[in-house]
Amino acid sequence: MTLDAFVQSLVFGVLVGALYGLAAAGLSLVFGVMKVLNVAHGELLMLGGYGSFWLFSLYGIDPFVSLLIVGPVLFVIGVALHLGLFSRLMRFDEETKINNSLLIAFGLALVLQNLAIRAWSADERGINAAYAGAVTRLLAVNLPITRVLSLAVALLVILGLHLFLTRTYLGKGIRATAEDWQAATLVGIDIRRTYLVAFALGTALAGVAGTLVTVGYAVSPGIGLEWTLRALVVVVLAGLGSVFGTFLGGVLLGVAEAASVLFIGGAYREVVGLVLFVLVLLVRPQGLFGRSR
């Protein structure tokens, strides 16, 4: 193996890892604030992917431009799902909440998968924009344009999320609710609205990630579980409480997967994430960048 191949492989790891980080940021937000594990997160990501696939193939809208539509639309879908399915769980104690949310989200995942097969067939779909195959070379490393752009978008979205959570009253209210919902109520925060915004925002983040997945790779009705698992691994890896930590956790997983393909073989790519998952839980249960409680 040459050094070039090694570096190339790590770069691909970083590029895909940025998407893991973005997908995990949404899951982490919902879990941190609502203490609800949305196992349909990957299916929401898939919906976002098909959204921009549709916008591209029906109307010729550039996938990076379609983010401006897919994000808000998924936000609205998130509002509807929260009001229809998840909001009524929020008054239960933590254990009932997490058990029932798992059941509901699992059902939702199945429904969305089957709807997707009906709407778009089980085939893999991609977006072949004019620049889809374009590659720039930087110091003997190939950089596919779409994936580099995706990395830039992911970074921007993560930065925006960070600023929202740390600089705005609503964002601070979300963090306060995540930390202690009773104390949040006592300072005058309407936590039901906080839950709604957090869930809708998490859904929008999944949608944006889905678009980037579709433009750089491909989308099919079955990709949901794989992405939910990856996002979950990243959330455990990174811990709760830091947006950049989650993003970095995603990049770390991407690089670890790439390295495993290089050194062990492609068959173990998904296993690496799960091994990391178990290792982190054993050694540092609060996550690499999480705050211990």
Added chain:
Amino acid sequence: MLECSDLDVYYGDLQALWGVSLAVQRGEIVALIGPNGAGKTTIMRTLAGLLFPARGTIALDGRRVEREAGYRRVELGLALVPEGRRLFGTMTVLENLELGAYPARARGERRAALDWVYGIFPILRERRGQVAGTLSGGQQQMVAIGRALMSRPRLLLLDEPSLGLAPVIVEQIFDVIRQINGEGVTVLLVEQNARAALRLASRGYVIENGRVVQHDRADALLHDEHVRTAYLGAGAPAGGRP
């Protein structure tokens, strides 16, 4: 200013309060005293909207609020400093205080409110960049009170503000309560330290087994036979040290 009557409150199937009625007039300091587990904290949490009564009413300035969500009551001018302080431990002192001004009514005045709180607790200005969870217990209690004051409450509920604090800090906290009250904030206080609470308050309620068993002027309670034996230490002269 605050009037609640016949409150029954349950934790699941377990009844915690039986027909609790109490009233706080504008400008007063009122103390709730009683043993551990009597329901004092339950009363406070019900008034603040963290628990909802099965029966009974709560009126704030004549307006019924027993079904209003907790955050609405903050908007209406009620603030609770909860037992155990419940700070946002990973956030800084300043972030905690700013969150205290979350209601729309308070947000616009938060600079003035912040100056007011820093005037009351000068140490918080020095520590404003420090993560709240790393402060000493006394300073955390100051942040908790300061956070509640940031919403510019007209009625301040304090649940065990002296719990776990050194005597000199306790004295300081009680002085602050007197000062805040002097500036026009009505206070309802739950305290283990019954003697200190009754010296501060104008009236007091004795809570036992989820019921109000006695209520009177504070100086009358200080000399009451039952209160003295049960809560002030049997036989100790009413003028002794707390």
